[in-house]
Amino acid sequence: MYKLLLSWRYLRTRFIALASVVSVTLGVATLIVVNSVMDGFITEMHARLHGILSDVEIAAPGLGVIYHPEFHVNEVKQILGDEVEEITTVVRVPALMHFRVNGFPMTHQVLLIGIDDESFGKVTDFHPYLMNEHNRKKLTFELQTSGYDESLGFCGWEYRRLVAESNGHYLPPVDLPTDPNLGSIEPSLAKHDMKKRSVSNGRLPYLPKSIPDLEQINETNNLAMGPPDMRDPFDHHFSGPALEDIFDPRRDQYTGIVLGMAISSRKYKDPETNENVESFLIRVGDDVAITLPTAGADPTAVRENCTVVDFYSSRMHEYDSTFAFMPLSRLQKLRGMIVPESGMRSISALQIKMKPGANLDRARDKLLARFPPFETGYAIQTWQDTQRPLLSAVNLELTILNILLFLIIAVAGFGILATFYMIVVEKTKDIGILKSLGAPSRGVMSIFLSYGLSLGAVGTGAGIIIGLLFVQYINHIAGLLGYLSGREIFDPTIYYFDRIPTIVSIWMVIGVACGAMLIAVLASVLPALRAARMHPVRALRYE
Amino acid sequence: MQNAISKPNETHSIHANGKQALRIKCPMLLNAVDLHKSYYKGKIEIPVLRGVNLALPESSLISIIGQSGSGKSTLLHLLGTLDAPDRGEIWFEDQRIDNAARRYRDKLRNQKIGMIFQFYHLLPELTTLENVLVPRMIERSAWSYLFNRSKYVERAKALLEMVGLGHRMQHRPNQLSGGEMQRTAIARALISQPKLLLADEPTGNLDRQNGDEVMKTLTRLNREEGITVVIVTHDESIAQRADQIVRLAEGKVVEISKAA
Numbered sequence: 001m002y003k004l005l006l007s008w009r010y011l012r013t014r015f016i017a018l019a020s021v022v023s024v025t026l027g028v029a030t031l032i033v034v035n036s037v038m039d040g041f042i043t044e045m046h047a048r049l050h051g052i053l054s055d056v057e058i059a060a061p062g063l064g065v066i067y068h069p070e071f072h073v074n075e076v077k078q079i080l081g082d083e084v085e086e087i088t089t090v091v092r093v094p095a096l097m098h099f100r101v102n103g104f105p106m107t108h109q110v111l112l113i114g115i116d117d118e119s120f121g122k123v124t125d126f127h128p129y130l131m132n133e134h135n136r137k138k139l140t141f142e143l144q145t146s147g148y149d150e151s152l153g154f155c156g157w158e159y160r161r162l163v164a165e166s167n168g169h170y171l172p173p174v175d176l177p178t179d180p181n182l183g184s185i186e187p188s189l190a191k192h193d194m195k196k197r198s199v200s201n202g203r204l205p206y207l208p209k210s211i212p213d214l215e216q217i218n219e220t221n222n223l224a225m226g227p228p229d230m231r232d233p234f235d236h237h238f239s240g241p242a243l244e245d246i247f248d249p250r251r252d253q254y255t256g257i258v259l260g261m262a263i264s265s266r267k268y269k270d271p272e273t274n275e276n277v278e279s280f281l282i283r284v285g286d287d288v289a290i291t292l293p294t295a296g297a298d299p300t301a302v303r304e305n306c307t308v309v310d311f312y313s314s315r316m317h318e319y320d321s322t323f324a325f326m327p328l329s330r331l332q333k334l335r336g337m338i339v340p341e342s343g344m345r346s347i348s349a350l351q352i353k354m355k356p357g358a359n360l361d362r363a364r365d366k367l368l369a370r371f372p373p374f375e376t377g378y379a380i381q382t383w384q385d386t387q388r389p390l391l392s393a394v395n396l397e398l399t400i401l402n403i404l405l406f407l408i409i410a411v412a413g414f415g416i417l418a419t420f421y422m423i424v425v426e427k428t429k430d431i432g433i434l435k436s437l438g439a440p441s442r443g444v445m446s447i448f449l450s451y452g453l454s455l456g457a458v459g460t461g462a463g464i465i466i467g468l469l470f471v472q473y474i475n476h477i478a479g480l481l482g483y484l485s486g487r488e489i490f491d492p493t494i495y496y497f498d499r500i501p502t503i504v505s506i507w508m509v510i511g512v513a514c515g516a517m518l519i520a521v522l523a524s525v526l527p528a529l530r531a532a533r534m535h536p537v538r539a540l541r542y543e
Numbered sequence: 544m545q546n547a548i549s550k551p552n553e554t555h556s557i558h559a560n561g562k563q564a565l566r567i568k569c570p571m572l573l574n575a576v577d578l579h580k581s582y583y584k585g586k587i588e589i590p591v592l593r594g595v596n597l598a599l600p601e602s603s604l605i606s607i608i609g610q611s612g613s614g615k616s617t618l619l620h621l622l623g624t625l626d627a628p629d630r631g632e633i634w635f636e637d638q639r640i641d642n643a644a645r646r647y648r649d650k651l652r653n654q655k656i657g658m659i660f661q662f663y664h665l666l667p668e669l670t671t672l673e674n675v676l677v678p679r680m681i682e683r684s685a686w687s688y689l690f691n692r693s694k695y696v697e698r699a700k701a702l703l704e705m706v707g708l709g710h711r712m713q714h715r716p717n718q719l720s721g722g723e724m725q726r727t728a729i730a731r732a733l734i735s736q737p738k739l740l741l742a743d744e745p746t747g748n749l750d751r752q753n754g755d756e757v758m759k760t761l762t763r764l765n766r767e768e769g770i771t772v773v774i775v776t777h778d779e780s781i782a783q784r785a786d787q788i789v790r791l792a793e794g795k796v797v798e799i800s801k802a803a
Binding site: 001002004005006009010013429430432433434435436437438439440441443535536537540 | 620623625626645646649650651652653654658660664665666667668669673677678680681682683684685688689731
């Protein structure tokens with residue numbers, strides 16, 4: 001009883017000891033904050049990395065191809081059995097994308113991915129990252145009239161029509177008001193294979209069916225400067241192609257393409273309002289041209305006009321700034337990956353989604369055994385293999401941070417040790433008194449141990465509270481710090497996170513608390529031992 | 544000199560020879576036989592006790608007097624098992640205690656031997672009442688103490704009333720006078736109802752009036768409750784109030800006499 005009473009009294013009367021636990025408090029709070037933020041980042045990152053990548057992938061090396069995809073799919077299903085949930089095939093090819101910004105031509109390199117929407121959406125978290133709510137359910141690669149995220153601003157069919165009209169694509173004035181379909185062109189009817197739809201039975205005196213490329217379209221903005229083979233639009237006797245065969249950007253689209261958000265959008269801070277503004281180089285509804293190499297031993301460049309039908313925003317900058325998706329079959333056709341005689345198609349990679357809880361490494365090893373790399377040249381990887389450098393770098397960072405922060409608490413431990421030693425020296429006479437009254441050495445020791453424990457508990461408790469509050473209000477604090485320092489602490493334009501992600505793991509908190517308590521107790525062991533070993537007579541005589 | 548301590552003195556119940564004393568019918572509470580104790584200053588041995596024999600009968604009031612450095616405080620520490628002799632034996636209630644297990648000695652100090660010091664030695668963080676209760680807290684586990692707390696507090700309050708500190712129970716030692724602190728220390732020594740009370744210069748730090756109070760209390764405890772009291776002092780007038788006076792010089796008992 002005296003142990004509890006005395007350690008409580010010492011706690012209440014020795015405030016200097018409390019100062020020594022401030023470092024414990026700070027260490028615990030920092031550990032909790034850092035771990036929560038890192039955990040948040042890592043979890044978010046894993047979710048995104050994993051979501052975008054499939055569980056396991058069999059990829060042809062470089063720009064190579066995998067023939068007989070059906071054979072491979074069957075083979076994989078046989079090898080992995082019930083663990084396979086879904087398999088999708090993709091074609092991946094680096095490509096150049098041309099577009100115009102304020103009339104200036106620009107080229108951007110992209111990784112063009114041909115996907116089969118249905119199975120691709122099942123293998124990866126593709127749909128949630130699309131910016132159109134209809135596309136999130138099913139991606140048709142067709143421009144939509146509605147459902148686009150508000151952040152995209154003016155876009156879709158309405159935007160496309162307006163741009164086309166402002167560029168001089170207009171129907172003859174007599175036809176326009178009487179056409180019942182014009183105001184409500186059904187985008188689902190627009191085909192990406194460029195099949196045209198007639199608006200009216202009249203003939204439109206411009207734009208032949210075959211449009212060489214996008215630049216020509218853009219250059220035909222001004223009819224007077226149209227292509228050389230174009231006739232005078234006001235010559236009503238011109239007998240050109242039928243109206244339905246003429247590509248009209250107001251109602252027709254090219255091959256649908258989904259672009260990574262970061263390819264087209266630029267985030268910047270408005271100097272006047274001090275708000276983050278997103279500006280778009282390309283909007284949904286704009287046309288772009290893609291140049292890509294054909295498959296095979298002797299690649300040549302082919303060119304394809306595309307209409308941007310949606311954006312893809314996974315908020316992983318690496319992906320958002322390079323990915324562009326188009327229909328698999330179209331890309332196979334463009335690259336000459338379909339054997340004309342047999343109709344057999346080839347692919348770049350097989351992506352496999354496993355059932356939850358399946359061992360990915362084991363699945364990969366099985367596949368490696370079936371398709372040995374030295375024979376096939378295939379790269380067979382789990383999503384973690386693919387992102388190993390990043391994942392291990394982040395893990396290393398977390399480990400080092402934890403070690404450093406625990407060193408802080410260890411330093412705090414030495415502070416406690418020194419303070420406790422002083423207190424034991426100061427309390428030498430009390431120790432003598434207690435021993436003369438029959439207190440066993442163990443009892444004396446436990447006074448100081450429980451004193452250390454309670455100091456550790458106070459420090460740790462305060463640290464947990466401060467740490468959790470900090471995590472709770474971390475975005476406010478970052479904002480406040482940014483306001484005070486005049487520099488933004490967490491810049492969403494860099495991270496593509498709107499706010500700092502945090503995850504508080506109860507086990508992490510418990511672990512940190514136990515570690516801190518252990519250090520506090522260990523630091524009080526030495527002084528407590530000294531107290532216990534003190535000779536009662538010498539302790540009583542101590543001045 | 545050696546003769547003086549070896550004189551057997553049946554009637555006065557103080558025996559030079561502990562082994563003999565054991566055989567004597569008059570019950571001896573404590574026997575010390577040929578105690579030797581040295582301290583070391585570096586490598587130099589400083590002998591403090593050089594063969595002290597002492598026998599304390601039950602319910603006696605004895606004073607040990609001597610110059611400073613004569614070893615009287617050391618003797619008291621040995622009797623109270625705070626320290627162990629280099630040579631010799633100490634018997635308490637027919638049990639050898641000088642080489643007993645530490646736990647046994649702790650228990651002895653806690654329950655059978657009360658100690659009072661010149662500098663009171665109260666715990667500054669605790670109130671008067673809590674200081675008195677400390678031996679009970681040490682004796683009992685936390686649960687058993689809490690269970691019996693009201694009983695102990697009652698006794699502690701009665702003891703404090705007895706030493707005239709009924710109005711000072713919630714004060715801290717630094718709010719008490721020297722006399723009050725010493726009386727608190729006496730109450731603390733009595734809480735476990737000890738058989739032996741060892742007082743090391745209990746009046747050494749007090750003025751005459753307060754010293755008288757303390758002495759009166761100690762005498763009364765001896766007379767009324769039958770507690771054996773040993774008072775170590777260098778003050779002749781204090782020593783004279785005991786039944787027996789043991790004179791110590793240079794680590795030896797030089798004279799045992801009845802008080803005048």
